[in-house]
Amino acid sequence: MRSLLKHALLILGAGVMIYPLLWMVASSFRPNDLIFREAGLVISQVDWNNYPSGWNALSEPFSKYLMNSAILVLGCILGNLVSCSMAAYAFARLDFKFKKIMFALMLMTIMLPIHVIIVPQYIMFSQIGWVNTFWPIIVPKLLATDGFFIFLMIQFIRGIPKDMDEAARIDGAGHPRIFLQIILPLMVPALATTAIFTFIWTWSDFFTSLIYLTNPSNYTVQVALNAFIDSTGESNWGALFAMSIVTLVPVFLAFLFGQKYLVKGIATTGIK
Amino acid sequence: MSAIAELQNLSKNNGRKVPPKDNKAAHIFLIPWTIGLFLITLGPMAMSLYLAFTDYNLLQAPSFSGFENIERMLDDQRLHNSLRVTFTYVLIGVPLQLAVALAVAILLDRGMRGLSFYRSIFYLPSMLGSSVAIAVLWKQIFGTxxxxxxxxxxxxxxGIGWISDPNTSLGSLILLNVWTFGSPMVIFLAGLRQVPMMYYEAASIDGASKWRQFLSITLPMISPIIFFNLVLQIIGAFQNFTQAFIVSNGSGGPADSTMFFTLYLYQQGFKQFDMGYASAMAWLLVLIVGAFTAVNFFVSKYWVFYDD
Known part of the structure; x- marks a missing residue:
């Protein structure tokens, strides 16, 4: 009885949580006037037009923005994987001067509001002509500025037995080889977590893209969606919903296939 | 240990005599990180501290203006309002979100049927939540x-126009924040799994009620995790931007009711190109977030319980 009540409660909660999303999917197939009249999920009159009309609503087809977002995401994933794993190896396995203070600085950058660096960064990048390129967003990732991922990887490397390194060292391997041939292959789960989180966060990022990408041909999907709201106002909800779904699908897929790593990653940085 | 426990530990001094031996290798591994620290983080921080005392519009060189920006902040009614809006959002939204996250995590018992299904459903919104698309959805859902x-x-x-009425617009954004309770919930779940079952077994033998067990075992045992979630969610909530921007078309309206501090900062810096004032605001944000975090750490001594 108790357990039945609990399941009823959980199903109700899950339903309330997920209903808006399902309704948005349903509404993206509805003609505009019906969106405001049908609160249910049954589509009485299917309108396929929302997708093509949204796809071509801006100066470039939506595929362009998807491509821009994809390039940006790939660059950021690559940057984070390489730079954060190198830094993590140093913090987890090496003994060096000022380690403590550097480690503390690294942890504090996780908590630093981005706003305090965005203005000078913008000035700096605009002076070297990088506004309206992807570099202002990718280059910081190449320079290991995402402390969250360094920390996640440090936690993971600490869990790898040190015997492995020692054995390799006795065989004459230096740190670069230990890192590349022993640690990296063993930390694939942490790398996967980093890749998936970077994917979702970069794909969803709006603030930095809004600031750096002002030319329509450089828009990411998020900025494009915002431009779409500006251009049509609230007159074309169907098409707006359709393109919203298009921008959410990649995140949803990343969540679906990467959930194991997301749960593990977030739990280990929080707990152990 | 969580990032926060690490920081607390760093302050403890464990004296070392042996000189570090991996200096050279470490320098190489830390090349990208060190460049990033100075070029992308510390350098710009120092620069914005300087700009905070200047008048700068990107076109002419910054001109030193002393405390003008600070005096202006003291007089700026819209800025005071944006602080009020942000504080309301943080102080109501975060505890509400964490309470829901904890309650659901507790409902999801170890080994119960459908656990991974429920977890997925509750976790999903927090992954999607920062997208523009979700803000678009929210705007429609809570529209007239x-x-x-x-x-x-x-x-x-x-019903009324929840987003277009200044009395309820912020409330709808707080609700959106609660909707994304999934990631703290996942952290709570992992923490709850670490509480040894034998504590509960012993307590039930002694006749302690479920509620009593929650208060005397669960809460103290997971208090470090509550603390971790609290610190991180507060820092995150102070920086929220996207949803307020989208539902108000970037205006912070109606009647400045969704004018988050970050949104006002964006308007000053990247619409008015008043980079000096925006820098001063950014430093105010850092000080506020820093103060909140410091108070959190200080108060934690009285309620966070560490096993070891």
Missing amino acids: TGLVNQLLELVGIQ
Whole structure:
């Protein structure tokens, strides 16, 4: 009885949580006037037009923005994987001067509001002509500025037995080889977590893209969606919903296939 | 250990005599990180501290203006309002979100049926939540003729325009924050799994009620995790931007009711190109977030319980 009540409660909660999303999917197939009249999920009159009309609503087809977002995401994933794993190896396995203070600085950058660096960064990048390129967003990732991922990887490397390194060292391997041939292959789960989180966060990022990408041909999907709201106002909800779904699908897929790593990653940085 | 426990530990001094041996290798591994620290983080921080005392519009060189920006902040009614809005959002939104996250995590018992299904459903919104698309959805749902009012109409209630009414617009954004309770929930779940079952077994043998067990075992045992979530969610909530921007078309309206501090900062810096003032605001934000975090750490001594 108790357990039945609990399941009823959980199903109700899950339903309330997920209903808006399902309704948005349903509404993206509805003609505009019906969106405001049908609160249910049954589509009485299917309108396929929302997708093509949204796809071509801006100066470039939506595929362009998807491509821009994809390039940006790939660059950021690559940057984070390489730079954060190198830094993590140093913090987890090496003994060096000022380690403590550097480690503390690294942890504090996780908590630093981005706003305090965005203005000078913008000035700096605009002076070297990088506004309206992807570099202002990718280059910081190449320079290991995402402390969250360094920390996640440090936690993971600490869990790898040190015997492995020692054995390799006795065989004459230096740190670069230990890192590349022993640690990296063993930390694939942490790398996967980093890749998936970077994917979702970069794909969803709006603030930095809004600031750096002002030319329509450089828009990411998020900025494009915002431009779409500006251009049509609230007159074309169907098409707006359709393109919203298009921008959410990649995140949803990343969540679906990467959930194991997301749960593990977030739990280990929080707990152990 | 969580990032926060690490920081607390760093302050403890464990004296070392042996000189570090891996200096050279470490320098190489830390090349990208060190460049990033100075070029992308510390350098710009110092620069914005300087700009905070200047008048700068990107076109002419910054001119030193002393405390003008600070005096202006003291007089700026819209800025005071944006602080009020942000504080309301943080102080109501975060505890509410964490309470829901903890409650659901506790409902999801070890080994119960459908656990991974429920977890997925509850976790998903927090992954999607920062997208523009979700803000678009929220704008429709809480609009005058939106989903919420359509549903209310079914039970005969005439709803208002939740987003367009300044009394409820911030509330809808707080609700959006609660909707994304999934990631703290996942952290709570992992923490709850670490509480040894034998504590509960011993307590039930002694006749302690479920509620009593929650208060005397669960809460103290997971207090470090509550603390971790609290610190991180507060820092995150102070920086929220996207949803307020989208539902108000970047204006922070109606009547500045969704004018988050970050949104006002964006308007000053990247619409008015008043980079000096925006820098001063950014430093105010850092000080506020820093103060909140420091108070959190200080108060934690009295309620966070560490096993070891």
